[in-house]
Amino acid sequence: MTPLLEIRNLSFAYEGSPALVFDHLNLAVQEGDFILVKGPSGSGKSTMLRLICRLSKPQGGSILFQGNDITSIAPAKLRSLVSYVAQIPQMIDATVAENLLLPFSFAINAAKPKPGDEELKEMLCRFYLTDITLRQSAMKLSIGQKQRLAIMRALLQEPLLLLLDEPTSALDPESASMVFSIMERLNTEDRKTLITVTHIDYKPETVSPLTYNLAHRSLHLAS
């Protein structure tokens, strides 16, 4: 069976630096997988996610999505299928609803059905965001609320693969636990395929992710 995502012999070095961050890094992700990548800060976890959605460019190797080299897929198309949520959530200076519907303002998502207010409110509940309204400014939310909103927004374009970059690193323990719970439910209930990178010691309660350690410029299966 063709993996949903396959990384083959990936190598990467930062511009102007001779030291390789990855050297012959390999990974195969099947549909429905929950991949957890652990590693210390600076080990290249975020870079790996950025390479998967072409926000950065590798020096060598290849990444295949549904069997196709990602360089052969139009960037906007790839990123509507493989959605990346950054470590620090970014919001446009607009309401919660306008932020959530942002993906639908882009040509690639224009034909997708736009969720109505009721649907968005239900989703806000699922994401433990019952204390906010659709019409309030997204800029005034706490970072924990923004993080959940960012994950929700990424999901609204219905990607096949969700990439979460240190989703809890800037959050207090309560918000972090909500985000972990959301991640696990997305995998168990919605059958979403996820790759999450984190440097903290996270032990999932309801799922058994495939856990990898990113060390010595490559991925090593830990479980």
Place this chain on the structure above:
Amino acid sequence: MNQILTISTAQLLLALVFILIAQASSFIYHLGLNRDITIGTLRTFSQLFLMGYVLTYILKTTNPLLVLSVFMVMVVSAMFIIKGRVKEKQIPYVIPTFLTMLVSYMATAIFVSGLVVGITPWWEPRYFIPAGGMVIGNSMSALAISLERLFRDMRQQKELVEMKLSLGANYREASLDIFRNAVTAGMIPSINAMMGVGLVFIPGMMSGQILAGTDPLIAIRYQIVVMLMLVGSTAVSSVIVMLMVRRRCFGSGEEVLLSPR
């Protein structure tokens, strides 16, 4: 009445009193501008005297190639001035900017001298060179402002642009606000000039014509053409340059190439 008064060398030097005032202000308040004021003054004298001698020769020429060569030198000089102001090392913006300037300014100058003023031949240096000079001078500042703004905002808002890219935006959609703000920033001075002209200030060209004895009612017609020409050429060159340079801020995978400073 129509005879223009000449300014003697002594009178010209007397005008340096204004520079002394500027130098004193910089010295007293530690503005750090003394060197720039000195260099600027020397360049004003040397460049304008040189231009005066060149124009005396050029205005009599019947050789279009010579006129176009002068125009080319003016565009190249403007490009060097922009390059000096826009300190961008990562994105190669010089060639697209230069080519756009050359083509759009040439088209504007030809349009104004050949069609609006209706002079024959269209390259008649008495009209073509001043028209070209005004277009180049004005748009050069606009382009420098727009380019600086584009690169600054692309760097400052890199995370926001990447967020939009991650949600399926193409590079045009992800940087639309930055593009608009860059073009607007460059155009605002030209638009403001249209608002204030005749009320707040009398433009240089019109003043020159009036001093030279031209009927003010004729001078204003020239000035109106010039103001419209400046806004149009600034808009065209800014939009084209920003479109081309913005593309160069993204790689083949539409990833942001600018790294934070």
